[in-house]
Amino acid sequence: MVYLSMVLFQVVAPILIMLVIGAILQLKFRFNLKALSNLITYCLMPAAVFINIYETQVNAKVLSSIIVYLLIFSICLMMISWLFSKLLKLNRSQAAIFNNSIVLINSGNYGIPVSQMLFVANPLGTSIQVIIVIFQNIITYTYGLYNLISSTKSGLDILRSLLRLPIVHALIIGAIMNFWNIGLPITFRIPIEYLANAFISIALITLGAQLAQIELKTIFNKVIFTSTVGRLIIGPTLALGLILLMGFDGVVAQSLFIASAFPTSRNSSTLALEYDVEANLAAQIVLFSTIMSCITVTIVIYISTILWG
Structure with missing residues (x-):
């Protein structure tokens, strides 16, 4: 119980505080959320992805096992x-x-x-x-887009959308420089x-600002409730079974299990x-699951x- 309290107050509570700060600032100043989102997607997240990939050694065998796990999951x-969806x-x-x-x-600005x-x-x-963020972006711009606009957008258009993501470029460059042990000049490393x-x-502030604009109209809507149970309870339960079945351990197992529980x-x-597809419902699900x-x-x-x- 002591450790559970420590996790709540040292990990989750600080994130919640940042979300609240973002929500308050948004209600007062009405930020341009599109601009903030672009700043994260095209600048800050690629930098974080590059540094993490560049500085960390991931065993090729472990990497392939993680990819297999993510596909199955x-x-x-x-x-x-x-x-x-059929039962409902x-x-x-x-x-x-x-x-x-x-x-x-939400593996990016939450995970x-x-x-x-x-x-x-x-x-x-x-x-x-x-x-996982890279994998989730691939899923988002393939499976996610296909669900919404399968009748209006071609597979080639979806692929173009994916390849335009800067985090993909950051991942590739970081992996190449890591693999070939290419030094990064201090002039570029510092910024x-x-x-x-x-x-x-x-x-986190941007996510809080986005959540502040969502109206929670129907708390007991069966779609919202079932979706939240599926994402936050069934997802981690499934992940735990796969992790144990595939024999992951240590930090790898911890990271995969925790990642399965994000909203x-x-x-x-x-x-x-x-794409104007049940936007209110989608927004309420994001808010409630978060x-x-x-x-x-x-x-x-x-x-x-x-x-x-």
Whole structure:
């Protein structure tokens, strides 16, 4: 119980405080959230991704195992979300939002800050989270987009959207420089580290600002409730089974398990708004799952330390 309290007050509570600060600032000053989102996507997150990949050694065998795990985990979530959408008898647009809400995870401006706080003494944990972020972006701009606009957007257009993401370029460059042991001049390293260090605070404040604009209209809506249970409870339960089955241990197991418990990705709401598909429902799911994740993520972190700490 003492450690559970420590996790709550030293990891989850600081994140919650940053979200509240972002929400308050947004209500008072009405930030341009599109500009802040672009700052994170095209500047701060790529810097954080590059530094983490550049500075960390990930065994090729472990990396391949992680990718296999992520594929199996995502496919299982897709099947579970499809089954629940049928049981709930959702129409096509509602089903698309529901499926995305369970499969698409907020691994970026929620997951990376959590990992950086948890694994400050072991960068491998954060590097694994970076890999998950890249994987989740691929899922978002393939499966997620297909759910929403399969009739209007070609596979080639989806691929172009993915390749335009700076984090993909940062990952590739960081991996190449890491593999070939290419030195990074101090003139470039210092500003990149400044940007990477700014990522946590700006990302969390922006997420809080985004959540402040969402109206929570129907708390007991069956779609919102089932989606939250699927994302925050069924997801980690599935992940735990796969982790034990595949024999992961230590920091790798901890990082994968904790990453499975993060709330619904804000991208699911952003895409729904952009393509006018049940945008209100998508936004409410993001808000409700983020609020509830303060409890569930704390519990998952606690369990992970018992099993692999």
